[in-house]
Amino acid sequence: MNPLHWLRTHRWAFAGIGVLVLWVALSATTAQFSLASLSGVATSASFLAVVALGQMFAVATGGGNVDLSIPGVVTLSAFATMILSGGTDMGLLRALPVVLAIGVVIGAVNAILILRLRIPAIIATLAVGYVLDTASLLANRRFTTFAISPALRTLATAHPAGVPAILLLALALAVAVAVLIGRTSYGRWLMATGQSATAADLAGVPVASVTATAFVFSGVLAAIDGALLSAHTGGAFLEMGRPYLLQSVGAVVVGGTLIFGGSATAFGTLLGSLLLVLIVTTMQIAGLPGGVQDMVQGAVIIAVLAAAGSGLSRRTA
Numbered sequence: 656m657n658p659l660h661w662l663r664t665h666r667w668a669f670a671g672i673g674v675l676v677l678w679v680a681l682s683a684t685t686a687q688f689s690l691a692s693l694s695g696v697a698t699s700a701s702f703l704a705v706v707a708l709g710q711m712f713a714v715a716t717g718g719g720n721v722d723l724s725i726p727g728v729v730t731l732s733a734f735a736t737m738i739l740s741g742g743t744d745m746g747l748l749r750a751l752p753v754v755l756a757i758g759v760v761i762g763a764v765n766a767i768l769i770l771r772l773r774i775p776a777i778i779a780t781l782a783v784g785y786v787l788d789t790a791s792l793l794a795n796r797r798f799t800t801f802a803i804s805p806a807l808r809t810l811a812t813a814h815p816a817g818v819p820a821i822l823l824l825a826l827a828l829a830v831a832v833a834v835l836i837g838r839t840s841y842g843r844w845l846m847a848t849g850q851s852a853t854a855a856d857l858a859g860v861p862v863a864s865v866t867a868t869a870f871v872f873s874g875v876l877a878a879i880d881g882a883l884l885s886a887h888t889g890g891a892f893l894e895m896g897r898p899y900l901l902q903s904v905g906a907v908v909v910g911g912t913l914i915f916g917g918s919a920t921a922f923g924t925l926l927g928s929l930l931l932v933l934i935v936t937t938m939q940i941a942g943l944p945g946g947v948q949d950m951v952q953g954a955v956i957i958a959v960l961a962a963a964g965s966g967l968s969r970r971t972a
Contacts, residue, residue, distance in 0.1 A: 666911030667927075674933060677933040680937075681933070694817070698819045698887075700822075700932040701825035702883065702884060703932060704825040707910075709875070710722055714908075714919070717915060718916060724780040724781070726784060727785075728874055728877035728878050728881060732757050732878040732879075733881040742804060757878050761787070761874040762873060765873075765874070807885075811884075833921040841865065841868070845865055848862050906930075
């Protein structure tokens, strides 16, 4: 088989090659990059992968859909986890249903705005994100403890056999999402909706339900990530979800999911998350300021979108 053709039909491979190149380059050129550093990169990439897998569902529905409420969901869920759990495992049992409810409700609200009121997803979800920022500001006023549930801390920070537990969770989640997309009716409906909502509707696909479910998945995974982040960082703070506004979309498109919708890869999203974190790590080692790091990440995403817009990715979907 032609290697170039294989790469074109397995778009996730570009992210994998990028990860390998950066890993080798950092290991060979700097003493600051070690196995401990790699563990830190894997941990950061895993937190990104959780929200990116949710974003992937939204993007896969097509029509230029994205979920820009993710940062707000992450932040509000982190506050809810800290306030309601009170630093105990029993309190965590009380907090988790609320956190999951936040994800479901926000996903449902996004779906109603997009499907019922016909508001473009980028505007609807961004507006919802602003509302969530206000809710987080109010929650911040009630924030009085930095105690963390031991069980949640273990899940977010433990390293069984030297492997971050959060990485194992991200891998398990990626496998579950891959099975959902590739082996279930919902996955086939989701891809059909992303390729052509009109054709899918004529074929009997419940397009509205499929799209709404995708945004609910995005909200729930963002909420779960917020709970985990609160344990990892030792608390909650305003705008803690802000980095995921750009990176969640970036990890999805860099990992090989078509921004046009209709084709998605969970494994590629995981690799895309790792690649973006490695890019940031490289720039941090080089001493580049935060603004430059954002510019470089944006440039990488634009380059991938430009390649997709060439029409090549459409033909090989």
